[in-house]
Amino acid sequence: xxxxxxxxxxxxxxxxxxxxxxxxxxxxxxxxxxxxxxxxxxxxxxxxxxxxxxxxxxxxxxxxxxxxxxxxxxxxxxxxxxxxxxxxxxxxxxxxxxxxxxxxxxxxxxxxxxxxxxxxxxxxxxxxxxxxxxxxxxxxxxxxxxxxxxxxxxxxxxxxxxxxxxxxxxxxxxxxxxxxxxxxxxxxxxxxxxxxxxxxxxxxxxxxxxxxxxxxxxxxxxxxxxxxxxxxxxxxxxxxxxxxxxxxxxxxxxxxxxxxxxxxxxxxxxxxxxxxxxxxxxxx
Numbered sequence: 001x002x003x004x005x006x007x008x009x010x011x012x013x014x015x016x017x018x019x020x021x022x023x024x025x026x027x028x029x030x031x032x033x034x035x036x037x038x039x040x041x042x043x044x045x046x047x048x049x050x051x052x053x054x055x056x057x058x059x060x061x062x063x064x065x066x067x068x069x070x071x072x073x074x075x076x077x078x079x080x081x082x083x084x085x086x087x088x089x090x091x092x093x094x095x096x097x098x099x100x101x102x103x104x105x106x107x108x109x110x111x112x113x114x115x116x117x118x119x120x121x122x123x124x125x126x127x128x129x130x131x132x133x134x135x136x137x138x139x140x141x142x143x144x145x146x147x148x149x150x151x152x153x154x155x156x157x158x159x160x161x162x163x164x165x166x167x168x169x170x171x172x173x174x175x176x177x178x179x180x181x182x183x184x185x186x187x188x189x190x191x192x193x194x195x196x197x198x199x200x201x202x203x204x205x206x207x208x209x210x211x212x213x214x215x216x217x218x219x220x221x222x223x224x225x226x227x228x229x230x231x232x233x234x235x236x237x238x239x240x241x242x243x244x245x246x247x248x249x250x251x252x253x254x255x256x257x258x259x260x261x262x263x264x265x266x267x268x269x270x271x272x273x274x275x276x277x278x279x280x281x282x283x284x
Contacts (some may be wrong), residue, residue: 022214024134026068026270027060028095029053030086033075034138035101036266039195044073047266053099054273055205058095059216061273068270070095074263079103079117083124086265091131093270098128099175099208101138107155114155116163125170135172136212139163141183175208189220 002058029035032087047053057069070093072086081104090098103117128135140156160178167174179202184189188200201219207215 024097031073031101035073039190040201052204071267099136100197114159141177
């Protein structure tokens with residue numbers, strides 16, 4: 001697993017951006033709804049969602065006219081679908097940086113095997129690194145207090161340990177979601193409690209940039225304190241959530257349907273990054 005040293009206090013000469021230019025020119029993201037950016041709506045972004053991967057690419061593209069970015073992720077995809085549908089197309093794009101987050105949709109299904117999922121991912125990561133790409137892997141967050149997801153915390157922990165072994169074997173980089181304690185704040189999650197909010201995606205993008213040891217301009221954002229709730233209000237919100245999000249999710253599982261049916265990748269080919277940060281020069 002690649003080791004990166006944290007940036008130390010810089011002298012004026014050391015703060016020269018030219019001295020800290022990252023080595024990547026072509027970034028391809030693979031995965032499911034997490035990498036597609038669900039939960040972080042942005043009408044001006046391809047597909048209508050931004051997400052951590054777009055935010056990461058925006059920072060990587062700063063002052064780099066030759067930087068290109070593709071995102072092949074599709075919501076609802078299982079590990080086998082991601083590897084069979086996205087791996088070869090991703091490698092054909094000849095990326096020098098490739099991220100993959102896969103297995104989350106498998107782990108929340110009854111009877112899923114984190115060891116078997118890791119075996120599949122291990123072989124895929126081997127192909128990625130053999131092609132010359134730096135590989136960025138995402139482990140699962142600590143979902144202890146999250147409805148639905150919290151029930152599979154043990155499986156996620158096992159999968160995460162396997163993922164660290166994969167990273168060590170193939171010299172990949174781990175974006176450590178499990179250690180990102182900010183994600184325990186409810187405001188990091190979207191209304192469906194299954195995907196991350198814009199604040200969550202922003203926080204994850206910072207973590208990923210730090211994992212890659214890339215200097216960036218993103219600043220941490222602190223959630224505003226939530227007002228105290230009466231138990232009756234909290235109960236009513238839980239019922240609304242169950243009706244609007246949990247029940248449809250369960251019905252899709254029973255019908256063997258996916259939220260990604262009929263969806264195509266939002267950035268199928270590498271191109272310039274035209275996110276809100278790049279267009280408007282604002283902080284991400």
